[in-house]
Amino acid sequence: MDVACYSAPGAGEALEKSTISRRDLRPNDCLIKIRWAGICHSDIHTVNGDWPHDNFPMTPGHEIIGEVTEVGTEVQNFRPGDVVGIGCLVDSCLDCDACREGDENYCESGSTGTYNAPDRLDGTITQGGYSTHIVCREEFLVRIPKAFADLESDAAAAATPLLCAGITTYSPLKHWDVGEGSRVAVVGMGGLGHVAVKLAAAMGADVTVLSHSKSKEADGLAFGASRYVATKEEGWHKPFRASFDLIINTVSAPLDPAPFISTLARGGTMVMLGLPPEKMQISAGALIGKRRSVAGSAIGGIRETQEMIDFCAAHGITAEAEVIPAEEINTAYQRVLDSDVRYRFVIDVNTL
Structure with missing residues (x-):
């Protein structure tokens, strides 16, 4: 399916409204309608070409909260209506020692980033959360606790950066x-x-x-x-x-x-x-x-990410977030570079 997004056409270029194609659901996939997407400084580094790559055009974003709208035939743990999060990873081998111990972020075969990474099965480049929908295998979804699960709430928006920060x-x-x-x-x-x-x-x-x-x-x-x-x-x-x-x-x-x-x-x-x-x-x-x-230390595994978001819900911890409409993404990027944010930007994906 084709979905609306903001993508960078080339290194150092302003992000533009565009469309990307999301794959048909594999048996263990879920389709998520994204409600909030955080802006991480690593997004800016990637878009600006500070970390060289040639995967343009590219849609960034690895701090995502949204709602499951469809599930694959073999999905066990999620169903439509569940509120879920996606962080920096969408896949790994799940078979090496690191993955079996819950350290998918240190996968010995190399984990698959939420954007700007080759898909493990078909080699296409992953595209991130500055978009209306995303497809992710269920093993890499985090269940959002009740304290943050009202998708229209300030709490849900402010919890979104927790998926990375x-x-x-x-x-x-x-x-x-x-x-x-x-x-x-x-x-x-x-x-x-x-x-x-x-x-x-x-x-x-x-x-x-x-x-x-x-x-x-x-x-x-x-x-x-x-x-x-x-x-x-x-x-x-x-x-x-x-x-x-x-x-x-x-x-x-x-x-x-x-x-x-x-x-x-x-x-x-x-x-x-x-x-x-x-x-x-x-x-x-x-x-x-x-x-x-x-x-x-580099991010964390999925089990630990679930533990983190549950801990934050129990202790009332969120990021300090400024919500912006999608058309202000480029302005937000410059403000991050100018240290003019306290402390995170979160995109209201409904504005896409």
Whole structure:
């Protein structure tokens, strides 16, 4: 079926209203009518050609909430009328060790992204959520909990970015066993960072925001942080030497890792979520002296994404979202680049 969408005709070009074709349902597929679609900074990187590829024209979007309207003949767990979410993945082999352990995001054969990726069966390039409908195999759908399931509500719109920003920050917090009394620092207070603060606080951690400036200090404290530190200030790290069990680094801007590593406690870990364009220079001595680690984490598996959205519903956590009509997508992209959003844009897909 042909559906309305916004797509990028080429690298760095403005998105335009267009149409894309959605495949006929396979036996394990569901057809979803999309209600809300989030704008992730990775969408902008992909559209602008910052991560080189030649899959244009391309429809971005991997933060999706909508309603199942049709199911394939072998679908077991969903039916028309169910409210579901789709995040960054729509397929994987489901047979490797990673997939069997619920880490489809680390599929040893390579997982299939919601957009800009070859379909595992027919090789066509996947197209994302800036569209009225999408087809997805049932194993990669997340059931949206009751607190977010009213598709016309502000809560549903604000929950949409959790399908990327939520799982990207929840997964390392869970993996590194954050709980009551954990000392967590969050680097950056953007689309990822503000959700990380809310999640870590809800898990019982003592949270410190490490941001370039104090322009978002009031927000950080309101989201659950105990303190807010401006890292542009000389010597900012000195009062926090050996203080944090875990640092969640959400920024992609180049930064000197040394002062951040110095704030890790014995056995502490700094987890990289962003993708800085330059290589990091890390002194082995800064790690060895206190058994510190630097690690990475990429989104999360489907089971963990379900756990995340249920946790957020139970604790009243959503992203801070500004809803826009589809015709303002290009303006929203520029505003993200200008740091003129607090903290996520969500597209009202009904305007398509």
